[in-house]
Amino acid sequence: MFHVEQRTDIIVIGGGHAGCEAALAAAKLGCSVALVTMRSDKIAEMSCNPSIGGVGKGQLVKEIDALGGEMGRNADWTGIQFKRLNTRKGSAVQSSRCQSDKAEYARRMQGVMLAQKGVTIIEAEVKALVVEGGRVRGLECFHAEKGRSILMGGSVVLTAGTFMRAVMHCGARESEGGRYGEPSSNGLSDSLVSSGMRILRLKTGTPARLLKDSINWAELMEQPGDNPPRRFSFYRSEIALPQVPCFLGYTNSDTHRVIRDSLHLSPLYSGKISGIGPRYCPSIEDKVVKFPDKEQHHVFFEPESLSSDWIYPNGISTSLPAEVQEEFIRTLPGCRDVRMARPGYAVEYDCLDPSQLDHSFQVKAVEGLFTGGQVNGTSGYEEAGAQGLFAGVNAALWVQGRPPLRLDRSESYIGVMVDDLVTKGITEPYRMFTSRCEYRLSIREDNADLRLSPKAMELGLLCGADRERFLNRKREIESGRSYLRSTRLKPTERVLNTLVERGLPSFTEATSLQTLLKRPEIGLDDIEALTGYQASEDPNVCETLEIETKYLGYIAMQSDEIARLARLAKLLIPVQLDFTQVPGLSREIVERLGQRRPSTIAEAARVSGVTPAALTAIVVHLKKGEHVHPQ
Amino acid sequence: MSRELVDTRDTIYSLASGTLPSAIAVMRLSGMRAFEIAGKIFSSESGAELLRVRGMIYGAIRSKGGEVIDRPLLLTFVGPHSFTGEDTIEFQCHGSVAVIGALADLLSVHSARQARPGEFSYRAFLNGKLTTQELVGLGEVYKVREGRDLPRVWSRESDLVVRSIDRLRNHLITLQAILDTAVDFSEEYPAAISQAIEPLNLVIHDCSDLITHYDKVLGGAACPRIVLFGRPNAGKSSLFNALLGRYRAIVHSDPGTTRDVIEHEIWVEKRPWMLADTAGLREIPGSEAESEGIELAKASLAGASVRVLVVDGTCEDAPTPQSLREADLLVISKSDAERWKNRFHGQGIPSSARTGEGLDVLWGALQKICKRTTDEGTQPLLSSVQASKLRIALAELEALRSDVSNTIPPEYLSERGRRCGFLIDAVATPISQEEVFDLIFSEFCIGK
Numbered sequence A: 001m002f003h004v005e006q007r008t009d010i011i012v013i014g015g016g017h018a019g020c021e022a023a024l025a026a027a028k029l030g031c032s033v034a035l036v037t038m039r040s041d042k043i044a045e046m047s048c049n050p051s052i053g054g055v056g057k058g059q060l061v062k063e064i065d066a067l068g069g070e071m072g073r074n075a076d077w078t079g080i081q082f083k084r085l086n087t088r089k090g091s092a093v094q095s096s097r098c099q100s101d102k103a104e105y106a107r108r109m110q111g112v113m114l115a116q117k118g119v120t121i122i123e124a125e126v127k128a129l130v131v132e133g134g135r136v137r138g139l140e141c142f143h144a145e146k147g148r149s150i151l152m153g154g155s156v157v158l159t160a161g162t163f164m165r166a167v168m169h170c171g172a173r174e175s176e177g178g179r180y181g182e183p184s185s186n187g188l189s190d191s192l193v194s195s196g197m198r199i200l201r202l203k204t205g206t207p208a209r210l211l212k213d214s215i216n217w218a219e220l221m222e223q224p225g226d227n228p229p230r231r232f233s234f235y236r237s238e239i240a241l242p243q244v245p246c247f248l249g250y251t252n253s254d255t256h257r258v259i260r261d262s263l264h265l266s267p268l269y270s271g272k273i274s275g276i277g278p279r280y281c282p283s284i285e286d287k288v289v290k291f292p293d294k295e296q297h298h299v300f301f302e303p304e305s306l307s308s309d310w311i312y313p314n315g316i317s318t319s320l321p322a323e324v325q326e327e328f329i330r331t332l333p334g335c336r337d338v339r340m341a342r343p344g345y346a347v348e349y350d351c352l353d354p355s356q357l358d359h360s361f362q363v364k365a366v367e368g369l370f371t372g373g374q375v376n377g378t379s380g381y382e383e384a385g386a387q388g389l390f391a392g393v394n395a396a397l398w399v400q401g402r403p404p405l406r407l408d409r410s411e412s413y414i415g416v417m418v419d420d421l422v423t424k425g426i427t428e429p430y431r432m433f434t435s436r437c438e439y440r441l442s443i444r445e446d447n448a449d450l451r452l453s454p455k456a457m458e459l460g461l462l463c464g465a466d467r468e469r470f471l472n473r474k475r476e477i478e479s480g481r482s483y484l485r486s487t488r489l490k491p492t493e494r495v496l497n498t499l500v501e502r503g504l505p506s507f508t509e510a511t512s513l514q515t516l517l518k519r520p521e522i523g524l525d526d527i528e529a530l531t532g533y534q535a536s537e538d539p540n541v542c543e544t545l546e547i548e549t550k551y552l553g554y555i556a557m558q559s560d561e562i563a564r565l566a567r568l569a570k571l572l573i574p575v576q577l578d579f580t581q582v583p584g585l586s587r588e589i590v591e592r593l594g595q596r597r598p599s600t601i602a603e604a605a606r607v608s609g610v611t612p613a614a615l616t617a618i619v620v621h622l623k624k625g626e627h628v629h630p631q
Numbered sequence B: 001m002s003r004e005l006v007d008t009r010d011t012i013y014s015l016a017s018g019t020l021p022s023a024i025a026v027m028r029l030s031g032m033r034a035f036e037i038a039g040k041i042f043s044s045e046s047g048a049e050l051l052r053v054r055g056m057i058y059g060a061i062r063s064k065g066g067e068v069i070d071r072p073l074l075l076t077f078v079g080p081h082s083f084t085g086e087d088t089i090e091f092q093c094h095g096s097v098a099v100i101g102a103l104a105d106l107l108s109v110h111s112a113r114q115a116r117p118g119e120f121s122y123r124a125f126l127n128g129k130l131t132t133q134e135l136v137g138l139g140e141v142y143k144v145r146e147g148r149d150l151p152r153v154w155s156r157e158s159d160l161v162v163r164s165i166d167r168l169r170n171h172l173i174t175l176q177a178i179l180d181t182a183v184d185f186s187e188e189y190p191a192a193i194s195q196a197i198e199p200l201n202l203v204i205h206d207c208s209d210l211i212t213h214y215d216k217v218l219g220g221a222a223c224p225r226i227v228l229f230g231r232p233n234a235g236k237s238s239l240f241n242a243l244l245g246r247y248r249a250i251v252h253s254d255p256g257t258t259r260d261v262i263e264h265e266i267w268v269e270k271r272p273w274m275l276a277d278t279a280g281l282r283e284i285p286g287s288e289a290e291s292e293g294i295e296l297a298k299a300s301l302a303g304a305s306v307r308v309l310v311v312d313g314t315c316e317d318a319p320t321p322q323s324l325r326e327a328d329l330l331v332i333s334k335s336d337a338e339r340w341k342n343r344f345h346g347q348g349i350p351s352s353a354r355t356g357e358g359l360d361v362l363w364g365a366l367q368k369i370c371k372r373t374t375d376e377g378t379q380p381l382l383s384s385v386q387a388s389k390l391r392i393a394l395a396e397l398e399a400l401r402s403d404v405s406n407t408i409p410p411e412y413l414s415e416r417g418r419r420c421g422f423l424i425d426a427v428a429t430p431i432s433q434e435e436v437f438d439l440i441f442s443e444f445c446i447g448k
């Protein structure tokens, strides 16, 4: 018997990292949200490594935070080791990372979800979408005790992660399931296909978990975190848990021999796994086979939680049989007598071809259906969280009849990710790298709030105290900028002495503080010593001032380009435009544009082979027909 | 991705006036480096420096060797107060093909590049100088047309060029992979920036090779040739001078004046050609020197891409059937003269070197033929656009090399490397980030 439950504004499918951000954001925008997930105790579970952030990913976490999302704060409250990566590189590409207490991470996020006004959590499996007339109306759920039910909603956000038609592989053993100990979701991808969507098959893997007291830690190298640790969040949060070290060890020729001798037992090499895995995150089998010359590979031993004795050995994800896993892990330093808490495994799953989405993450073929996270062909918590937030916001705006949130490539990593996924599709699970971002000198961790929080405020995602905090920081940065620009320092004797004391080169003419700070060897602390000027008590304000000054030349060049692109991005190309009707376009260009269907002139400019004359011709044509609506 | 559309940092030039020859031709140079480049090739009459101010200044354009190419009037515009919104300089030159050709090449040497069709209006539009409304107007005036790319055809023999372009591209990918790895995978794969030096040297090597090749071809024998031939006194040298717009070959009423093959670069269909004047052909030469001249003329004719037969319209002597067969174009000269007569039933192009009559028709015909020849792919050349892009790339690469040795943070280096990757798009497909990742993931052991 079906029973129809009450209608909500938004239904989110899946309580992973994407689903949580989606539900929270939609609720903050004033929508009623039902989060349907298979097991409520697994909400915000970290399926794989117990850490948040990393190069390229830290940037995403900061952007989530700047947009009022929860991931950064949650990572702060539950982090047990924090580290800035790339600190020896220029500041533009520095990235934050932390080890999380996996249990605490999920528990705190579950608390936040329960506390969020407007969010209702429903434990059930979604079996199918209800689509009528090309528009999603709701879904069909199944619950072991309550049976089948229909849930109606204004729009649906799909964040089913690695669960759709998921199969886990461990040696020859194959079982249905999206994550260790959890069932897979069957039916949902069939329902997507029958609504006209294309499905891809991907694969990912995770290493075995080891028991802490079976490892001889003395044989491994201790890797402490930063002291003092620095938070992710621009807003209210605390680093609340005790900080602990990680440990480092290396594989050796014995490890590689064991693996090589057992390759025929790996489903990756026997051809049983057809899903495409991420090349940047190879299994240990792959590393040994593809890089036979490498004598060792590193393995980081990371604690999963302060309250458990599970250790996550980062670097040896595998789908070899459990016995082989144990055998090769025992060749690692400190692991002679190791006991596995759980073997590693690979998982194959269905995802959507993301080129079926528009730039607001709405599925083109089904009105009202938004998708985010690993179902869009990405991997990683941060990628998932950022997309979840984006999809959740847009689902809410759509239900409310407001224009969608668009994030541009030139303003955020999220914008880069959305644009990459939507315009290029994927050939392997997509992960963020800083080199995907053309503007990474101006799009940085330290200024994520300056870039995105104004949008969050406008939408209503940033509330009371956080708004104040943002406005304060912005004010301080702006006044710091103008002070540095307008204040000139004369090379008086006192100034020159201070320079000598600090081992800095001297100068001969009155120079602006900004020009001085542009020099690589001079920092704001030096400026303070020279002039007594203190930009702010907030070290983050000083950091931003320092970084942006150092990058000034480059950034000016980039902002020029950004301004020009922005002009183009505002010119929309209507979906129904028939390029053959545009006078002056060559057949080849008409064909290419027809295939890619760019939605703005800026996108059209990125289609290869399109010339300035062609763009001008399109603009002229659109303008004639009054098709151009600046957004 | 078509980088040129997005990348507005190049300084570009293009002929802003109509077909050549004309009384005055306007060459427009626009971009960040317009004043800098103009300053290098132009010296004012008064000796005043070329300042970045709005103005008008008279002076000389000189070739690298110091030879005066033309004495133009310069109009200078400082961005944003210009058509494009960028710094812009207009060279109002004498409208001869030789002058414009030489100027174009000079600009390329200084790393400006030829504008693509519509690029000026496009920049104006980007810089907010043109409202869409105005663009509509422009579109109607100029009939915005889709410009065909310059031919990227390589002659079958120039495998060598093709191969070094391939190599160059691969080295660039390697270079970018090392630079990006240093940023994105420094934790897992501590690639030293110094490793970038090797591919960088290779890229620079290939790049300068290609440019050298271009320069050699441009000045050397491999350049496609348009040869003027005919009987002595037919008016070949006069026509030669008229086409070049300068007195280059001796004109004299004595038959047999020209002995050597006289060549000069000329621009037709946006690429350089050699225009050759030859000794008049006759059975009984007046001297041994003349007979040697005739041999040279025949040899030049044999290697010609386009053969123009000049027949004196005031003379009864008919050209030999063989020369008629060889000719791609027939010109009946001295059409201003009273005794002029077309003995070819209206065929051939009547023209006068003295009054300029018919020269435009001749130009049109030459353009058509040259274009056809180009399309057939007989040109073993990089186009000037390609060469100038390569020059910009080379300058960038060299700057990058000094930065790599100077402990500049890798993200700067990586940005510059990426720009080089785009700059080669005139000769090869621009490098995509995916290709860089492909190399990183297959060559470096990345990933925890």
Ligand SMILES: Cc1cc2nc3c(=O)[nH]c(=O)nc-3n(C[C@H](O)[C@H](O)[C@H](O)COP(=O)(O)OP(=O)(O)OC[C@H]3O[C@@H](n4cnc5c(N)ncnc54)[C@H](O)[C@@H]3O)c2cc1C
Residues within 6 Å of the ligand: A013, A014, A015, A016, A017, A018, A019, A036, A037, A038, A039, A042, A043, A044, A045, A046, A047, A048, A049, A124, A125, A126, A127, A159, A160, A161, A162, A163, A164, A178, A179, A185, A186, A188, A204, A205, A206, A281, A317, A345, A346, A347, A372, A373, A374, A375, A378, A379, A380, A381, A384, A385
């Ligand atoms: C074995 C394994 C290895 C991994 N390895 C890596 C790695 O090496 N590197 C990396 O970056 N990332 C890795 N990940 C991926 C990482 O876990 C994900 O990127 C991230 O969790 C994705 O978040 P998500 O919110 O999109 O989906 P998930 O965290 O997978 O959450 C999906 C949620 O949806 C629910 N759900 C699914 N279907 C239904 C349904 N029909 N009805 C109701 N609820 C449903 C599930 O119960 C779950 O709560 C791995 C994941 C797994 C499982």
Ligand SMILES: Nc1nc2c(ncn2[C@@H]2O[C@H](COP(=O)(O)OP(=O)(O)OP(=O)(O)O)[C@@H](O)[C@H]2O)c(=O)[nH]1
Residues within 6 Å of the ligand: B231, B232, B233, B234, B235, B236, B237, B238, B239, B250, B251, B252, B253, B254, B255, B256, B257, B258, B259, B278, B279, B280, B281, B333, B334, B335, B336, B337, B351, B352, B353, B354, B355
């Ligand atoms: N009226 C008139 N006379 C011309 C014209 N072109 C050339 N002449 C005259 O014809 C004579 C020969 O001209 P050249 O240009 O030297 O002829 P050429 O073909 O180069 O002769 P050779 O070098 O001896 O083979 C000269 O006296 C010119 O002044 C023309 O267009 N009109």
Ligand SMILES: [Mg+2]
Residues within 6 Å of the ligand: B236, B237, B238, B249, B250, B251, B257, B258, B278, B279, B280
């Ligand atoms: Mg002569």
